[in-house]
Amino acid sequence: METYIVGLALLIFLGLVFWKGRKAIANGLDQKIAQIRAEIEEASSLREEAERLFAENKKLAESASDEAKSIIVQAQEEAKRSQETAIAAFEANAERRRAQAQSKIAQAEAEALRAVRAEAASVAILAAREVISSEMANAKADPSLDSAIDELPSRLS
Numbered sequence: 001m002e003t004y005i006v007g008l009a010l011l012i013f014l015g016l017v018f019w020k021g022r023k024a025i026a027n028g029l030d031q032k033i034a035q036i037r038a039e040i041e042e043a044s045s046l047r048e049e050a051e052r053l054f055a056e057n058k059k060l061a062e063s064a065s066d067e068a069k070s071i072i073v074q075a076q077e078e079a080k081r082s083q084e085t086a087i088a089a090f091e092a093n094a095e096r097r098r099a100q101a102q103s104k105i106a107q108a109e110a111e112a113l114r115a116v117r118a119e120a121a122s123v124a125i126l127a128a129r130e131v132i133s134s135e136m137a138n139a140k141a142d143p144s145l146d147s148a149i150d151e152l153p154s155r156l157s
Contacts, residue, residue, distance in 0.1 A: 125153050 129149060 121153070125149075128152070 132149065
C-alpha cells in the first residue's frame with residue numbers, strides 16, 4: 001500500500017506542478033517561438049539583402065568587364081595612332097636629312113667646279129703668258145699688252 005500512497009502523492013505533485021507551471025512553460029515556449037520567428041525573419045531579410053548585393057556585384061563585374069574591354073580597345077587605338085605618328089615623324093626627319101645631304105652635295109659640287117674653273121683659268125693665264133712671252137722675246141712688248149695680260153686674272157674670276 002505504500003507504493004499506492006507514493007504513486008498518488010507523485011500524481012498530486014505532478015498535477016500541482018502542471019497546474020501552477022503551465023503558464024510559465026507556455027510563456028517560455030511562446031517566447032522561444034517568437035524568438036525563433038524573429039531569427040527566421042532576420043535570416044530571410046539578410047538572405048534577400050545578400051541576393052540583392054550579389055546581383056548588384058554581378059552587374060558591376062559585368063560592366064567592369066565591358067569597361068576593361070573598352071579601355072583595351074582605346075589603348076590599342078591610341079598605340080596605333082602613336083605608332084603612325086612616330087612613323088610619319090621618322091619619315092619626315094629622314095626626308096629632311098636626305099634633302100640636307102643633297103644640298104651639301106650640291107654645294108660641294110659647286111665649290112669643286114669653282115675651284116676647277118679657277119685653276120683652269122690660272123693655268124690658261126700662265127700658258128698665255130708663256131706663249132706671249134716666247135713670241136715677244138725678241139721684240140719689245142707693247143706696254144698696253146703687258147697691262148692687259150696683268151688684268152686678265154681679275155677679269156676671268
